[in-house]
Amino acid sequence: MGTRDDVLITAEELASRLDAGEPITLLDVRWSLPEPDGTAAYEAGHLPGAVYVSLEDDLTDHRVTGRGRHPLPSGRRLQEAARRWGVRTGVPVVVYDDWNRAGSARAWWVLTAAGIADVRILDGGLPAWTGRLQTGAVTPEPGDVTVAHDDLYAAACKTVTADEAPDVAVLLDARAPERYRGEVEPVDPVAGHIPGAVNLPSTRLLTGDGAWLPDAELTRLFDDRGVGADVAVYCGSGVTAAVGVAALAAVGIDAALFPGSWSEWSSDSTRPVAVGPD
Numbered sequence: 296m297g298t299r300d301d302v303l304i305t306a307e308e309l310a311s312r313l314d315a316g317e318p319i320t321l322l323d324v325r326w327s328l329p330e331p332d333g334t335a336a337y338e339a340g341h342l343p344g345a346v347y348v349s350l351e352d353d354l355t356d357h358r359v360t361g362r363g364r365h366p367l368p369s370g371r372r373l374q375e376a377a378r379r380w381g382v383r384t385g386v387p388v389v390v391y392d393d394w395n396r397a398g399s400a401r402a403w404w405v406l407t408a409a410g411i412a413d414v415r416i417l418d419g420g421l422p423a424w425t426g427r428l429q430t431g432a433v434t435p436e437p438g439d440v441t442v443a444h445d446d447l448y449a450a451a452c453k454t455v456t457a458d459e460a461p462d463v464a465v466l467l468d469a470r471a472p473e474r475y476r477g478e479v480e481p482v483d484p485v486a487g488h489i490p491g492a493v494n495l496p497s498t499r500l501l502t503g504d505g506a507w508l509p510d511a512e513l514t515r516l517f518d519d520r521g522v523g524a525d526v527a528v529y530c531g532s533g534v535t536a537a538v539g540v541a542a543l544a545a546v547g548i549d550a551a552l553f554p555g556s557w558s559e560w561s562s563d564s565t566r567p568v569a570v571g572p573d
Contacts (some may be wrong), residue, residue, distance in 0.1 A: 299545040301512060302403070304389055304415040306423040308345035308415030313343075320382050320438070321345035322390045324354070324398035324422075326397075329422065340416075340428035342421075346380045346435055349388075350398050350534070354405050362448075363555030363562070364532035365401075369411050370445035375499070377411065377442070391424075395498060396505065400537035404552060408452035411444025416541060419506040448554060455527045456552045457560055463551070464525035466492040467538045470557065474531070477570030482531055487568040489529070493520045494573060497530065497538035513546050522548065524544035529560075542573035 312319060323345040326331025337347040348354065350365075353376040359366035368376075382388055388406065392398035399416045406414045417423065448454055460466055468475050468488050473492040480486035488494070495516060500508055507513065517526075525549065530536035533554040545549040553559075560566055 298547060299507075302415060302541050302545045303418040303507060305418050306425065309389055309417060310424075310426050315511075318383075318386050320380065320386055320388045321514065322348045322380060322382075322388060322537075323394045324348045324350055324390055324402045325421075326350040326392060326398035326401075333392075333398070338431055340430055341433075342391065342424060343427065343429040344433060344435075345391075345429070346433050348376075348380060348398075348402060349444060350401055354401050361555075361559070361562075363557075363559035365554075365558075366536055367405065367533075367554050370447060371441040371446075373405060373409050374440065374442045377406070377440050377490060378438040380419065380438065382406075382438040382440040383452040384440050387413040387415070389415050389417055391420050393421040393544040394540075395535065396420055396501065396507075396538050397497070397535045400541045401534050403541055405447065408447050408454075408552075411440055419504060422505060453549065453551045455553050457553070457563070457566070458527065460489060460527060460553045460560070461491055463527040465520060465522050465527075466553075467495045467520065467522070467526065467528045467529055467539055467550075468492040468557075469495060469497040469530040469536045471496055471498075477568070477571060483558050483561045485568055487561075487570040488557070489560055490541075490569040492529070492565050492569075495520055495539065497535040500538060500542040503571040507542055507545060510546050513542050517543065517546070517548065524548070527551040527553055529556035532556050532558040 477487035
């Protein structure tokens with residue numbers, strides 16, 4: 296899958312490249328569970344030239360049924376959106392957010408799975424940026440990027456289905472421990488986890504300031520859970536699981552995503568549910 300530098304970019308490197316006049320497409324993916332619409336936060340202050348990307352409208356297709364709370368968009372719809380954002384062939388893309396790296400990881404996963412090259416996440420998100428901010432909206436020149444894959448659920452995009460997830464050698468549950476154990480469930484109708492899954496909350500992969508942990512610490516966390524070549528990640532609805540996929544990619548492990556995650560699994564009453572610790 297590559298190395299940390301293929302997945303992440305530091306604020307210092309980004310500032311240096313922008314100061315040097317390098318063309319880089321900046322995408323602001325402000326989103327959180329309590330505040331899914333990040334438009335107001337974006338317009339109040341964003342990286343200069345950054346375009347707002349709606350996770351709910353552009354990185355999700357809510358018309359799709361049976362695939363959980365955040366179904367993946369088609370490649371065709373994503374290509375239309377990416378061109379609207381000004382994404383161009385051969386121009387690097389940097390995505391960022393301001394909440395637990397969830398929005399940026401989702402954008403990174405969707406764009407990369409669709410076949411768009413050279414997409415990186417701003418390590419540490421917006422709080423890591425010390426340069427000036429721009430207010431208001433940005434309307435870029437239309438882009439010309441072409442996506443390679445239309446069906447992002449296909450195996451070529453490194454996903455697993457609900458039927459395949461339990462058979463993965465290591466299935467990581469990226470939700471908070473209390474949700475994994477089935478003690479609380481604030482969003483979905485059933486509490487618990489997929490039988491056989493092991494818990495590794497996406498927030499455990501980040502430092503206190505929201506940057507990804509050093510490679511050695513990430514590797515230790517994954518080794519402790521027996522992660523090898525055959526690994527997949529899920530969460531509540533496929534968003535924060537992308538943080539885990541990105542962390543695995545940063546240390547050279549090519550992980551799969553279960554896009555529908557717990558919201559899809561728990562919607563089928565015939566599927567088994569486990570509760571309690573690992």
